[in-house]
Amino acid sequence: EAQVTQNPRYLITVTGKKLTVTCSQNMNHEYMSWYRQDPGLGLRQIYYSMNVEVTDKGDVPEGYKVSRKEKRNFPLILESPSPNQTSLYFCASSPRPGGGYNEQFFGPGTRLTVL
Amino acid sequence: GNSVTQMEGPVTLSEEAFLTINCTYTATGYPSLFWYVQYPGEGLQLLLKATKADDKGSNKGFEATYRKETTSFHLEKGSVQVSDSAVYFCALGLSGNTPLVFGKGTRLSVIA
Numbered sequence: 001e002a003q004v005t006q007n008p009r010y011l012i013t014v015t016g017k018k019l020t021v022t023c024s025q026n027m028n029h030e031y032m033s034w035y036r037q038d039p040g041l042g043l044r045q046i047y048y049s050m051n052v053e054v055t056d057k058g059d060v061p062e063g064y065k066v067s068r069k070e071k072r073n074f075p076l077i078l079e080s081p082s083p084n085q086t087s088l089y090f091c092a093s094s095p096r097p098g099g100g101y102n103e104q105f106f107g108p109g110t111r112l113t114v115l
Numbered sequence: 116g117n118s119v120t121q122m123e124g125p126v127t128l129s130e131e132a133f134l135t136i137n138c139t140y141t142a143t144g145y146p147s148l149f150w151y152v153q154y155p156g157e158g159l160q161l162l163l164k165a166t167k168a169d170d171k172g173s174n175k176g177f178e179a180t181y182r183k184e185t186t187s188f189h190l191e192k193g194s195v196q197v198s199d200s201a202v203y204f205c206a207l208g209l210s211g212n213t214p215l216v217f218g219k220g221t222r223l224s225v226i227a
Contacts, residue, residue, distance in 0.1 A: 042220055043204070059214070090158055102208075103161045108156075108158045
């Protein structure tokens, strides 16, 4: 089944404790992206990747890191989480670069709480 | 800049009622327009899209027409079901590296 998977689905952590949210897609998509969803703000893009070893900042990159060592994986890293990073996170992928024009496929989401 | 404005919710309707969720956009260039739906506890999934003016996207009984003159892409369904209860996002996409621009979402609740 074609899908985007994220792990974990739920995570409660404490301020300053490094964490990684994994994202994997099995559709051989070139373009991958991370979003956060907050009440009243909709979805905002954190980082995106046009292909392996090519990443770039989205609208709200502060406090996050990403890497793209393999085409299928695009982990989101919070080196020192803070409470304002409590949010619902979505990974998405798309067949080709130029993510705006092409349908994006979303993972199920990771609900992160930072205490 | 590029932006999407959609009607605020929540919207509560009875089963079989007519649905309209308004969406207007501002964009530099000629965007593609999308409606995504998010069912409870799930990620977003594409509901329909339109890539040029006067195109009509349709899926699962939902329709939206790309109106360049009014910069709108309103979502409609003639008869909603309880299973349509979800959050609906209007979005626009442009070429190149620019990300999708999402509206803030409209929560729809359909009651039997």
